[in-house]
Amino acid sequence: xxxxxxxxxxxxxxxxxxxxxxxxxxxxxxxxxxxxxxxxxxxxxxxxxxxxxxxxxxxxxxxxxxxxxxxxxxxxxxxxxxxxxxxxxxxxxxxxxxxxxxxxxxxxxxxxxxxxxxxxxxxxxxxxxxxxxxxxxxxxxxxxxxxxxxxxxxxxxxxxxxxxxxxxxxxxxxxxxxxxxxxxxxxxxxxxxxxxxxxxxxxxxxxxxxxxxxxxxxxxxxxxxxxxxxxxxxxxxxxxxxxxxxxxxxxxxxxxxxxxxxxxxxxxxxxxxxxxxxxxxxxxxxxxxxxxxxxxxxxxx
Amino acid sequence: xxxxxxxxxxxxxxxxxxxxxxxxxxxxxxxxxxxxxxxxxxxxxxxxxxxxxxxxxxxxxxxxxxxxxxxxxxxxxxxxxxxxxxxxxxxxxxxxxxxxxxxxxxxxxxxxxxxxxxxxxxxxxxxxxxxxxxxxxxxxxxxxxxxxxxxxxxxxxxxxxxxxxxxxxxxxxxxxxxxxxxxxxxxxxxxxxxxxxxxxxxxxxxxxxxxxxxxxxxxxxxxxxxxxxxxxxxxxxxxxxxxxxxxxxxxxxxxxxxxxxxxxxxxxxxxxxxxxxxxxxxxxxxxxxxxxxxxxxxxxxxxxxxxxxxxxxxxxxxxxxxxxxxxxxxxxxxxxxxxxxxxxxxxxxxxxxxxxxxxxxxxxxxxxxxxxxxxxxxxxxxxxxxxxxxxxxxxxxxxxxxxxxxxxxxxxxxxxxx
Numbered sequence: 001x002x003x004x005x006x007x008x009x010x011x012x013x014x015x016x017x018x019x020x021x022x023x024x025x026x027x028x029x030x031x032x033x034x035x036x037x038x039x040x041x042x043x044x045x046x047x048x049x050x051x052x053x054x055x056x057x058x059x060x061x062x063x064x065x066x067x068x069x070x071x072x073x074x075x076x077x078x079x080x081x082x083x084x085x086x087x088x089x090x091x092x093x094x095x096x097x098x099x100x101x102x103x104x105x106x107x108x109x110x111x112x113x114x115x116x117x118x119x120x121x122x123x124x125x126x127x128x129x130x131x132x133x134x135x136x137x138x139x140x141x142x143x144x145x146x147x148x149x150x151x152x153x154x155x156x157x158x159x160x161x162x163x164x165x166x167x168x169x170x171x172x173x174x175x176x177x178x179x180x181x182x183x184x185x186x187x188x189x190x191x192x193x194x195x196x197x198x199x200x201x202x203x204x205x206x207x208x209x210x211x212x213x214x215x216x217x218x219x220x221x222x223x224x225x226x227x228x229x230x231x232x233x234x235x236x237x238x239x240x241x242x243x244x245x246x247x248x249x250x251x252x253x254x255x256x257x258x259x260x261x262x263x264x265x266x267x268x269x270x271x272x273x274x275x276x277x278x279x280x281x282x283x284x285x286x287x288x289x290x291x292x293x294x295x296x297x298x299x300x301x
Numbered sequence: 302x303x304x305x306x307x308x309x310x311x312x313x314x315x316x317x318x319x320x321x322x323x324x325x326x327x328x329x330x331x332x333x334x335x336x337x338x339x340x341x342x343x344x345x346x347x348x349x350x351x352x353x354x355x356x357x358x359x360x361x362x363x364x365x366x367x368x369x370x371x372x373x374x375x376x377x378x379x380x381x382x383x384x385x386x387x388x389x390x391x392x393x394x395x396x397x398x399x400x401x402x403x404x405x406x407x408x409x410x411x412x413x414x415x416x417x418x419x420x421x422x423x424x425x426x427x428x429x430x431x432x433x434x435x436x437x438x439x440x441x442x443x444x445x446x447x448x449x450x451x452x453x454x455x456x457x458x459x460x461x462x463x464x465x466x467x468x469x470x471x472x473x474x475x476x477x478x479x480x481x482x483x484x485x486x487x488x489x490x491x492x493x494x495x496x497x498x499x500x501x502x503x504x505x506x507x508x509x510x511x512x513x514x515x516x517x518x519x520x521x522x523x524x525x526x527x528x529x530x531x532x533x534x535x536x537x538x539x540x541x542x543x544x545x546x547x548x549x550x551x552x553x554x555x556x557x558x559x560x561x562x563x564x565x566x567x568x569x570x571x572x573x574x575x576x577x578x579x580x581x582x583x584x585x586x587x588x589x590x591x592x593x594x595x596x597x598x599x600x601x602x603x604x605x606x607x608x609x610x611x612x613x614x615x616x617x618x619x620x621x622x623x624x625x626x627x628x629x630x631x632x633x634x635x636x637x638x639x640x641x642x643x644x645x646x647x648x649x650x651x652x653x654x655x656x657x658x659x660x661x662x663x664x665x666x667x668x669x670x671x672x673x674x675x676x677x678x679x680x681x682x683x684x685x686x687x688x689x690x691x692x693x694x695x696x697x698x699x700x701x702x703x704x705x706x707x708x709x710x711x712x713x714x715x716x717x718x719x
Contacts, residue, residue: 005303006304006384009585012585012586016526019546019587020526023641047575050576051531051540052531055527136375142374142375143374158372162710163398163402163713164402164710165405165699165701165713168638168639168699168700172636174708185375186375
């Protein structure tokens with residue numbers, strides 16, 4: 001129980017923020033991806049609101065490139081906790097808005113899902129979306145407020161962020177604006193795993209070691225072999241013992257070689273690993289120094 | 302293991318970002334891929350010596366281009382003893398409001414002094430702001446000791462000068478450490494070059510410092526954040542739970558309490574922490590309260606103990622830090638947000654301003670409060686507020702002001718009289 005005290009502090013901070021969201025907004029939503037961070041958010045929401053129902057639905061923006069294990073897990077969790085789930089598909093947005101789908105060997109719909117997210121916010125008139133972003137993930141995220149106001153176009157303006165003083169959160173917005181609220185802003189990857197261990201939170205099996213067919217990228221990352229990839233004849237398919245540190249799209253989330261069977265194995269592994277979570281697993285952030293900053297300015301969560 | 306939140310304010314020139322970079326780097330909290338990126342960026346900037354550790358914290362494009370910190374960035378690291386959250390905040394006066402954001406949640410402030418420049422206007426400003434925000438501990442890091450050949454005499458001079466300056470500031474504890482962030486002296490291990498300094502180096506200091514706030518107020522404070530209605534479909538009954546964070550003191554099942562501002566008296570019939578029944582809830586814990594009677598109460602109402610001092614008021618005196626680009630003007634329509642309680646408010650009088658370079662009171666009869674100005678004001682609120690004196694009650698004596706028209710957070714305030 002060495003970590004108990006600070007995990008309690010982080011937990012209380014996160015639940016306090018969720019209660020502020022529930023107390024201040026008319027139409028909140030919780031963005032749920034099926035990854036460990038949003039699974040932790042659901043766990044925190046259970047602590048905040050049970051025995052009553054959540055004052056918000058879960059919203060999944062389905063890129064169509066998901067791991068089937070993550071989708072199964074999502075559906076099981078939703079039926080187990082008996083909460084409302086809204087799914088909106090990037091595939092439908094591409095058709096409706098006549099967008100150009102992503103291409104290349106490892107087609108990423110990361111930028112395209114912003115359209116679907118903004119359309120979904122419009123459709124349900126959500127005034128706030130709770131997200132599982134953490135400030136330790138990336139240096140543009142390290143700059144973002146806990147209540148982050150987005151303009152009419154969903155854009156984050158890093159130069160016009162409101163002051164956020166003490167733990168008093170100003171959720172008042174003008175018409176057209178909405179807020180992204182990040183209850184686990186101050187958690188690190190390791191905090192999340194310690195919390196998962198302490199609270200015995202269930203996760204999709206792909207977080208743990210398993211055999212998988214993978215393809216190497218030019219920078220030697222291991223991508224899951226799937227029908228979504230556009231491989232050429234030079235690409236070799238290997239079978240490796242891997243796990244995922246993050247669960248995003250199959251096409252742009254890399255696996256790491258691992259023998260970790262349990263949460264405590266994972267904690268040991270993270271403690272000695274020398275590569276950051278995003279550095280190890282996300283192709284999309286390697287493109288430029290400001291990749292995340294630019295996507296956020298365009299409305300990405 | 303517990304958590305220490307600290308902030309550092311300053312500019313790249315003071316070695317602030319280098320100091321943070323050094324702490325992260327030497328405590329092995331930086332991953333290899335990030336070091337690779339840094340090496341690449343350091344080269345891009347034409348810096349052929351070592352890594353530019355400042356690039357670790359300046360996360361926005363504009364910051365990297367201009368070589369300054371514009372907005373607060375949060376960094377995380379931990380040792381065997383403690384987990385640390387660093388708020389890396391800008392030092393430039395035009396970004397003071399961003400500094401407020403980072404500083405307001407801190408348990409400790411690190412004030413950096415460049416030994417060559419000595420105590421500057423910025424040192425004074427940051428120290429005064431830290432004391433206004435009620436940060437209990439101040440650590441003065443006297444940096445760039447390498448540039449004065451690690452001279453004890455030079456260090457002592459600055460320490461004495463700072464003590465004289467800070468004599469009248471309400472700080473609980475001030476400590477000093479001589480360091481060289483660039484050379485890594487006195488950061489993780491005691492410096493061989495400053496054997497005359499016998500106390501702990503920076504990291505051990507941060508691991509061991511007792512930062513618990515010394516709040517004198519014992520009054521129990523709880524504001525309702527959210528009312529949860531649970532419908533039991535079997536019995537067709539509704540249970541109402543009043544959920545929120547205990548701001549100070551404690552609450553127990555069976556306590557006689559009053560709901561403010563209406564003054565309804567009732568008894569706590571059940572207390573739950575995260576869905577589990579408990580007998581007692583204490584400061585900083587989130588609890589769900591049920592009452593014996595059916596009570597009409599909502600978000601923002603306070604639940605207070607019957608046997609304690611609980612005066613609400615429509616008038617308060619406060620210290621304000623103005624944070625909006627548009628200055629305050631008489632007649633401006635404001636909303637006062639005191640934790641979960643919001644009410645319309647107006648500033649009825651500007652009593653005096655505070656010169657944040659000298660901490661002196663300034664009486665200029667001005668009717669405006671400009672960006673980054675600090676002043677004492679009288680405020681009138683539409684609904685009565687239960688606010689305590691900031692110096693004795695800590696966080697329960699804090700609030701923000703919001704412009705009713707733009708919805709921007711325009712000021713942070715601490716209560717002096719209510």
